[in-house]
Amino acid sequence: MPITDVMKKQLAQRRKLFFKICLKCGSKNSISATRCRKCKSGDLRLKNRALAAKK
Ligand SMILES: [Zn+2]
Numbered sequence: 001m002p003i004t005d006v007m008k009k010q011l012a013q014r015r016k017l018f019f020k021i022c023l024k025c026g027s028k029n030s031i032s033a034t035r036c037r038k039c040k041s042g043d044l045r046l047k048n049r050a051l052a053a054k055k
Helices: 005-017 049-054
Strands: 019-022 028-030 044-046
Antiparallel strands (some): 019 044
């Protein structure tokens, strides 16, 4: 079985990129979250999606 380091790297990068940041409290939320799990604010932004689009 070949070592799929590149795939692991890509997966890790995707995992890193696929979450949302709360604009109010700055906590991490899942990509599917519509509201912050901490403060229930709806002001979420996507994290670094531009990086993922480059590759
Ligand atoms: Zn929040």
